[in-house]
Amino acid sequence: MSKLRPVALRCEHHLAPMGLNRSAPRFDWALEGDGLDRRQSAWQIVVRNGGKVLWDSGKVPSAETHQIQYAGIALASDLTLGWSLTVWDENDQPSDPVDAAPFRTGLMSQDDWQAQWIARYFVLPAGREAPSDNPYDNKWQARPADHLRRDFSASEKPVRASAYVTALGLYELYINGARVGDAVMAPGWTDYHQRVEYQSYDVTDLVDSGENTIGAMLGEGWYSGRVGHNQRRAGNHYGGRPALLCQLHLEYADGRVERVVTDEHWKTVQGPVCYSDFLMGEQYDARLEMPGWAEPGYDTSRWQPVEVFTPDPRAPHLEASRAPQVRETVRFPGKYLHKAKTGGHIYDLGQNIAGYCELELSGQSGDRFTLRHGEILDGEGELYVANLRHAVATDHYIAKGEGREKFKPRFTFHGFRYVELTLPAGVSPADVTLTGIAIHNDLPVTGAMRTGSDMVNQLLSNIEWSQRDNFLSVPTDCPQRDERYGWAADAQVFWKTSGYVMDVSAFLEKWFEDIAEAQLPDGAFTDVAPSKPLNPYRLTAQPGAPGWGDAPVIMAWQHWLRYGDKALVEKHFDRLVAWLKHIADANPDHLRVNAVYNNYGDWLSIGPASDRTMVATAYWVLVADLMAKLSAVVDRTDMVAHYEAQATAVRTAFLAAFVGDDGIIKGDTQTAYLLALDFSILPPDLHAKAAAHLLRKLDEADGHLQTGFLGVKHLCPVLSDIGAPDRAYDLLFNETYPSWGFSIRQGATTIWERWDGWTEEKGFQSVNMNSFNHYAYGAVGEWLYARAAGIDWDEAAPGYSTIRMRPLFDRRLGWVDAHYDAPTGRVESQWRIEGDLVTWTIAVPPNCEAAIALVKAPASLTAGDKATAVPGAQFTLGSGRYTLTVPL
Structure with missing residues (x-):
């Protein structure tokens, strides 16, 4: 048997974070190791700064692999640190020590910044002629990109050089003509009036002894460029011109540290990027290129001084970037x-x-x-x-x-x-x-799934690519038209799916900061985050609708289940409390009828429309239930009973207002029954009746779905839970309108915003709203991974220490080959139907167990290479590789 091996060592959800916002970072890892029932019995972390040990935890008896908090010498800013990990197995045998990728502390205090914000003056300097294609002449008034530079001298070759940089807008950084880093669209989108994220770079190899030059290019991006669909004021949401903030630290062999910062010594000019804007595009005139502009010795006689200024209305708070860069x-x-x-x-x-x-x-x-x-x-x-x-x-x-x-x-x-x-x-x-x-x-890809159906494989690809295309600084609704907002409901219905495809832990931590900053004084979350561009003429942001404003509660719960990360819940818990108070104060009768916020209902549904108050009240039941659970997570036992009582009161109101004795729910729509069933709103007798009505609604639609954004994610899971998995597979394989297969039959390579984005009878839908790259309807991906492949989280054991495995075999799918790199390690599930038997092979990572639930007991079970007794249809397996044969 091989040694237990720690893998995927992460600090603050990153393989190599380049800047910290916590003085005591958290460490995570997964495990590999052959054999059965492998367990971690202890761990040891050693953190070093060069040859100096800052923390040696010693051997800590523990099976924990999540969120281990640093407990060593206080960390200073501007450090490059390394850490190593040793784990002990169930027999107290140590692994070989594993070195993690180095990480940087960054500049953890606002006082660490000596740089000042710089930008070009609003007017061109005297004698400077704008290029002929300058956008001052175009109707959009998009601006040229700015080049900025300054020379500096290094008394000797530094032993370490670090660059800390950000922008109001977008930047590219250069040292001695070489591009620094490979990020694009940096520093990303935040509410620049409150917070800007900076990036850290090791530039030791780029700085020479003697004369050097540091330079940057600035674009408008989300700061002063166009975002959104209000064309009367689509740009300048945060300010009128991009700006740069940069600090270069040069550390010499004798311990001296010199700093080169953005200040009045920089110069600026416009060059070949005549304009660049997210919605308009870019014009580049290569005739205006300036070879060597970021190298020593360049003639800057036609360059103008920069302006040093404080951004209006205040200088934003500076924090290290939380998510992997674009x-x-x-x-x-x-x-x-x-x-x-x-x-x-x-x-x-x-x-x-x-x-x-x-x-x-x-x-x-x-x-x-x-x-x-x-x-x-x-x-x-x-x-x-x-x-x-x-x-x-x-x-x-x-x-x-x-x-x-x-x-x-x-x-x-x-x-x-x-x-x-x-x-x-x-x-x-x-x-x-x-x-x-x-x-x-650039989020780590965590899941992969292939099946015996070409159409389902294309659907899985479409889901992944809609996620890739829309996870760009924030989870956007679409990447193509004049919108590109971080709509909250689109994200929350898709979030469980997204976590199978990629590691979204750090990405959500970043977006949760945007959500928090957009929250209104009365506790209302907003429909989108960052929120400013949505309604530029409102004094406050647009309050969130049911399902939209509820998204932070739902995603906080899912983040806890997937990653076992309590810190995000703890940090934002009071904000979640404020949102539930906002709902309750506005609706004292426990029906969510008060329209102090928007109510989109089951957005873009096909067929009969669901009653919007019914949808809103159902969501109130959900978030009240989740708040009771989240209160327990953060040890707020005083709040558990409060939210349990609230959920009971809202259930009672829902039943009285919307549900008949025959189980028919007001509106009689697929979504009405899906929400009531999946949110456990109904008592047992009505639950069974509602399930029958759901099947009736499918029959009335000739076996087609009729849901919108809020209903779609519940379709296949609910059908599976009520004992009708064949109906879930019917929907999956449907290729006639409306269905996932219909868009694929039209050549779709991403998920459409609308089921009827194009139809044979009507052609294209309204140009007012018709995206062909919108991930919300891709929420079926969670069912494909969790039920078709059988890889799911267990609420009783967050962070995938227990993997719930309830695969639903279907002859039409033929076979499945899936894996998911859970926070605890790689989970595998492969099954293939041959005749009337299914051969199912699974791999459970060390330190974990699988909770197996099958419709029929396996005919045989092999653990590793040895046959073992079959324990029944529901049982638990420890770590290792197993093969089961199951009657179909």
């Missing part, structure tokens, strides 16, 4: 299709992405290459862009005419699969190479 992740070669009626040339990436194109080309000086982006083609093969609304989504490149040239945008992104490339005279598609580049927060 990066370029996957490249897709563009396939040439045909020439468009417009004269442009249509390319297909084969995948709907969020990102931009890279062009490799040859041309004459002044040649213009134009890229228009769209998600779909119309019936005549032309680029369809009407659904982008006011988003122009067009990039321009003006060649310098010096051999082979390359272009990709810096400060914009688009949602697209198809590209229309307009070429200058004399250039053909054969002279151009077009590549699509997907960007998103």
Whole structure:
């Protein structure tokens, strides 16, 4: 038997955090090891700063692998630390020590910052002519990107150099001409009036002895560029110009530390990025390039001084970035299709992405290459862009005419699969190479699943890509049109699915800060976060609707179940309490009727509309139940009884107002029964009647779904729980409208916003709201992983220390091969149907157990390579690899 092995060592949910917001960081790890019933009996963590040990925990008898808090010498700012881990197994045998990736403390106090905010003056300096394509001449008034730089001298080669940088807007950092880091769209979106996240970089290899230069480029991004669909004021939500804050620490062999900071010694100029805007696109004139602009010795006689200023209305709080940065992740070669009626040339990436194109080309000086982006083609093969609304989504490149040239945008992104490339005279598609580049927060991929159905495999791919395309600084609704908000209900219905696909722990910690900052004084959470761009003319943000404002409660609970992370719940618990008080104060009769907030109901449902007050009240039952559970998590026992009583009162009101003695719920919709059943609102007799009515509603819809955003996630789980898993599979395999399969049959590579985004009878839906990249309906992914594959969390043992395994075998699916890298280790589930038997193989990581629940007892059970007795249809297995044969 091999030694137990710790793997996936994480600090603050990161493999290598580059900056801390906690003086006592938390450590996690997973385990590997062959054999059966493997357990961790003890652990030891050692944290070092160079050769100095800051914390040696010693051997700690414990099976815990989650959220182990640092307890050593107080950590200072600007440190690079390493940590190692040893674990002991069930026989008290130690593992080999494992070194984790180094991490940085960053600048943990506002007092650590000596840098000042700098930006270009609002007016061009005297004698400076704007380039001919400057956006001062265009109707959008998008701004050129700023170049900033300053020279500095290092008395010798530093032994360590660290850069801490952020922006109001977007930035790229350069030292001696070399780009620092690989992040794009940094520092990300926050409410810049309250908080800005900074990034930390090790730049030791880039700084030389003697003369050096540090430079940056600034784009508008979310700060002063266009976000949202209010075109009267789509930009300048936070300020009128981008700004930079940067601090470079140079540490020498003798211990001296010098700092180079943003101050009045920097200079600025505009260059080849004539404008760059999320909705409009980017124009780049290569003739205006400034070779060597970020290198020593460059002539800055035409550059202007920067302005040092304090952002209005206040300098934002500075914190280290919480989530992995947005990066370029996957490249897709563009396939040439045909020439468009417009004269442009249509390319297909084969995948709907969020990102931009890279062009490799040859041309004459002044040649213009134009890229228009769209998600779909119309019936005549032309680029369809009407659904982008006011988003122009067009990039321009003006060649310098010096051999082979390359272009990709810096400060914009688009949602697209198809590209229309307009070429200058004399250039053909054969002279151009077009590549699509997907960007998103570079979250670790944690799950993979394949099945015997090509359609289901495409659905799984569509779910993953809708998540990739919309997890960009915040979980957006869509990446293509003039919106791109962090809508809360879209996220909460999808959140369990998202955690199977990627590690969303750090991503949610970041977004929860946005949610918290947007909360209103009366306790109301908002529909979107960050909230400012949604209604720029309101004095306060838009309060959250039922299902939208409820999202923080739901996601906090799911975060606890998936990661066993109590800290997020503890930090934001009082905010959750304020939200429940907001609901209760507005609705003293325990029916959620008071419209002090929006009520979207079951948004974008097909068929009969659900009663909105019924939906709202059902959600109140859910969040009251969850608050009772969360109160227990954080040891607020005084609140448990309060929320249990509230949930009971709201259930009683729901039954009296909406449910008949025959079990029919007001509105008589699929969603009405789904919510009542999944939220455990009904007593047993009515539960059975409601289940029968749900099946009736499916029959009346000819076996089709009729749910919207709030109902969709409950369809397959509820059908499975009421003993009708075949009906869940019927919905899964349906390929006629409305269904997941219908969009796939139309060539979809991402999840559509609407079931009827396009139909054979009506063509495209209204251009006012018709995204082809919206993850909400992809919430079926949680059922695919949890029930089709059989990998689910257990509420009694958060963090996947117990894996609940209740697979539902179906001959139409044929086989499943799935794994999930849980916080505790890799869980595997593979099954295949042959004749009337299912062969099911599972792997349970060390330190865990699997709670097995099958419809029929297995015919055989092999543990490792040895047959063992079959314990029945429900039983528990320790860690290891098992093979079961199960009657179908």
